[in-house]
Amino acid sequence: MDKVKILAVGRHEEILQTVVRLVNNNPEWEGVGAVTDKDAVQQFDHQVIDVILLCGGIEPESESNLRAYFTAHRPAVTIIQHYGGGSGLLTAEVYEALRRKSQTL
Structure with missing residues (x-):
């Protein structure tokens, strides 16, 4: 089974590194991080991303633009x-989102 590819986007480098490390501690997941919108879009465009985590510190306008871009290019x-x-919360959030997604397929 392929790993679930997770892109974490956040503005605080240290926190983002921790989130990516926690993601990568799960053997079913593979995580990468992006601090800037440009980096997030580039990573999204160059690999198959299953889940995007929008972490703290993202300005409302950037978050809106990122959501629009991601869903327009990969609904x-x-x-x-x-x-x-x-x-624990991170794991629960991802598993719950994947569960809901599998129910809609």
Whole structure:
């Protein structure tokens, strides 16, 4: 089974590194991170991303633009607003989003 590819986007480098590390601790997932909108779009365009985590610090206009871009170019992508709260919450958020997605397929 292929790993679920997760792109985490956030403005705080240290927090983003932690989120990516937590994602990569799950053997079913593969995570990458992006601090800027440009980097997020480039990563999204050059690999198959299954889930996008929108982490803290993203300005409302940037978040809106990113959501619009991602869904316009790959409508099936799952976008999660990640509020922090540790590995348990992160895991629950991703599994819940994947569960909902599998129910709609």
